[in-house]
Amino acid sequence: MMDTAQRYRAFATREAHGHSAIYEELAGRTADDEELIALIDQLPVPKRQPNLLLAAVRFLGGPMKGYVAFRSWVITHWDQVSATMQRRRTQTNEPGRCATLLPLLASLPQPLALIEVGASAGLCLYPDHYQYRYDDRPPLGPSASPLSLTCRTAGPVPFPERLPTVAWRAGIDINPLDVRDTDDIRWLECLVWPEQRDRLDRLRNAARIAQAEPPHLVRGDLNQAVRELVSQAPRGATPVVFHSAVLVYLPSEARSAFTETMRCIPGHWITNEGPHILPTVEARLPRSAPPDQAVFALALDEQPVAFAGPHGQSLDWF
Numbered sequence: 001m002m003d004t005a006q007r008y009r010a011f012a013t014r015e016a017h018g019h020s021a022i023y024e025e026l027a028g029r030t031a032d033d034e035e036l037i038a039l040i041d042q043l044p045v046p047k048r049q050p051n052l053l054l055a056a057v058r059f060l061g062g063p064m065k066g067y068v069a070f071r072s073w074v075i076t077h078w079d080q081v082s083a084t085m086q087r088r089r090t091q092t093n094e095p096g097r098c099a100t101l102l103p104l105l106a107s108l109p110q111p112l113a114l115i116e117v118g119a120s121a122g123l124c125l126y127p128d129h130y131q132y133r134y135d136d137r138p139p140l141g142p143s144a145s146p147l148s149l150t151c152r153t154a155g156p157v158p159f160p161e162r163l164p165t166v167a168w169r170a171g172i173d174i175n176p177l178d179v180r181d182t183d184d185i186r187w188l189e190c191l192v193w194p195e196q197r198d199r200l201d202r203l204r205n206a207a208r209i210a211q212a213e214p215p216h217l218v219r220g221d222l223n224q225a226v227r228e229l230v231s232q233a234p235r236g237a238t239p240v241v242f243h244s245a246v247l248v249y250l251p252s253e254a255r256s257a258f259t260e261t262m263r264c265i266p267g268h269w270i271t272n273e274g275p276h277i278l279p280t281v282e283a284r285l286p287r288s289a290p291p292d293q294a295v296f297a298l299a300l301d302e303q304p305v306a307f308a309g310p311h312g313q314s315l316d317w318f
């Protein structure tokens with residue numbers, strides 16, 4: 001296992017590099033700073049994440065203008081920073097993922113009962129409220145929507161002619177965030193990296209839509225809560241359980257238990273996760289994931305259909 005300094009260095013070079021110059025600098029220099037690493041090491045291992053520290057500092061109004069000011073502020077405000085890191089989680093909610101989920105959702109018998117596990121604030125539960133722009137095709141969806149999602153495609157994508165009809169929507173999260181709570185929204189904003197203005201705009205616009213009709217979110221572990229929630233779906237609607245960037249947080253026994261459950265409950269199961277997360281999906285991939293690019297494997301009932309950009313920015317259909 002990597003120690004904390006190695007974790008921060010790896011975050012700087014492998015994750016932040018090319019995406020956030022300020023996060024690359026702050027995480028990279030933290031890795032070499034014994035005093036800061038010693039403070040971070042007082043936290044439980046899962047709470048030492050670079051993303052969590054950086055979001056917590058921004059949430060508390062700390063400076064993001066260079067390492068010297070950052071380190072001195074973190075040391076002076078360590079009690080607040082560590083309390084925020086203990087209380088909060090990295091649970092970025094990315095509504096852009098609806099652009100890659102949409103062709104599958106639209107292909108199922110309508111109307112749908114959507115059940116998202118690991119829903120965060122539930123912003124992916126509104127695919128029928130967003131507008132979509134696939135390549136240079138005509139836009140699909142309500143022209144008055146405050147959120148327009150763009151997605152680059154390759155391969156024979158089954159572009160939908162109309163949006164799915166959603167009869168019911170609900171979600172589960174171990175720590176649901178509330179779109180009506182200004183601190184929860186501000187936390188989600190701080191989880192978006194500083195330079196990613198388009199992601200911030202997407203988040204804010206999706207939150208406006210969700211605030212008008214807040215989602216029904218159940219607090220709990222997905223393995224404990226999914227059966228009961230699916231059983232509440234209205235008759236006549238197709239239950240669709242879906243998730244993106246969630247199973248990676250589960251130990252492998254919990255992933256296996258969830259897979260077994262999903263094979264037994266009615267309806268469909270859409271997974272949008274790293275290509276190595278679900279063994280059956282990985283084994284059925286027609287080609288390897290691109291080595292130079294982060295992608296999710298999008299699958300319907302364990303049958304992979306595409307590689308998807310992790311934020312919904314691209315869709316490469318098999």
Ligand SMILES: C[S@@+](CC[C@H](N)C(=O)[O-])C[C@H]1O[C@@H](n2cnc3c(N)ncnc32)[C@H](O)[C@@H]1O
Nearest residue numbers: 091092093094118120173174221222244245249
């Ligand atoms: C990276 S976020 C993704 C949120 C959302 N799926 C999206 O695509 O925007 C992962 C979410 O999964 C939730 N989560 C992690 N483990 C969970 C579990 N065992 N049961 C329910 N939710 C869980 C986290 O709290 C977090 O909100």
